[in-house]
Amino acid sequence: MSKARAFSDMPLPLFACDAAEATAPEKLPSYIRDHRTRLRSRFLHGGAAAMPDYELLELVLFRAIPRRDVKPLAHALLSQFGDFNGVISAPLERLTALSGIGEAVAVELKIVEAAAHRLARARVLRRQVLSSWDALLDYCHTTMAHAEIEQFRVFYLDRKNILIADEEQARGTVDHVPVYPREVVKRALQLNASALILAHNHPSGDPTPSAADIDMTRQLQTAAEALGLALHDHIVIGKSAEVSFRSAGYL
Numbered sequence: 001m002s003k004a005r006a007f008s009d010m011p012l013p014l015f016a017c018d019a020a021e022a023t024a025p026e027k028l029p030s031y032i033r034d035h036r037t038r039l040r041s042r043f044l045h046g047g048a049a050a051m052p053d054y055e056l057l058e059l060v061l062f063r064a065i066p067r068r069d070v071k072p073l074a075h076a077l078l079s080q081f082g083d084f085n086g087v088i089s090a091p092l093e094r095l096t097a098l099s100g101i102g103e104a105v106a107v108e109l110k111i112v113e114a115a116a117h118r119l120a121r122a123r124v125l126r127r128q129v130l131s132s133w134d135a136l137l138d139y140c141h142t143t144m145a146h147a148e149i150e151q152f153r154v155f156y157l158d159r160k161n162i163l164i165a166d167e168e169q170a171r172g173t174v175d176h177v178p179v180y181p182r183e184v185v186k187r188a189l190q191l192n193a194s195a196l197i198l199a200h201n202h203p204s205g206d207p208t209p210s211a212a213d214i215d216m217t218r219q220l221q222t223a224a225e226a227l228g229l230a231l232h233d234h235i236v237i238g239k240s241a242e243v244s245f246r247s248a249g250y251l
Helices: 016-023 030-046 053-064 071-081 084-089 092-096 103-122 129-144 181-190 211-226
Strands: 151-157 163-171 195-201 230-237 242-244
Touching: 030 053, 053 071, 053 084, 053 103, 071 084, 084 103, 092 103, 103 129, 129 151, 129 163, 129 195, 129 230, 129 242, 151 181, 163 181, 181 211, 195 211, 211 230
Parallel strands: 195 230
Antiparallel strands: 151 163, 151 195, 230 242
């Protein structure tokens, strides 16, 4: 019985920084400790909707920087990258170029980004696309809206319009991405897909399709139809809006 009492009832920390904060609270200034406690409590009771971007960002930074006031860094990140989504989606090299951002902070931010992508993807994969169209658009915005180069994705669907695969086919530059219709339809046949949805982003923020976008889509539609594949739509993702080729009359 005496040995049993030696064990602590405190939960084990998930990361080393938590262990440091838990085992040596006297090293943490009271104003920082109290501020962190208040923010965590507000998040637990009110959720993310109750917090502005800078406070949500502070919660992420707490784990990577256990001994310092992170509010100035949160504001600096938002000033540099615009909003919470822009911060977590920022390229690693741009994050680490900012003063005060080391490997620990960059890793925490990239973990949050990866979790957001996984969650958004889980809401559309293996689901009927027409009944989860808004979730598909949310996924496209989550993964592509803040990218600084063009990305081209293909969603492959079966005969029941269930999404069976989501693949990034190519990455390009700030205003161009190479797309090879033959490779897209070849992959569709490998997956035994019956239909496709295309998506790519415009880093400029304006989702208006370019002449090259329209020409490429028509080439891909011709290649797909020759093999009995349907091209349901091509979505161009901007910073805060998207354009559907189907809705705009291009398909």
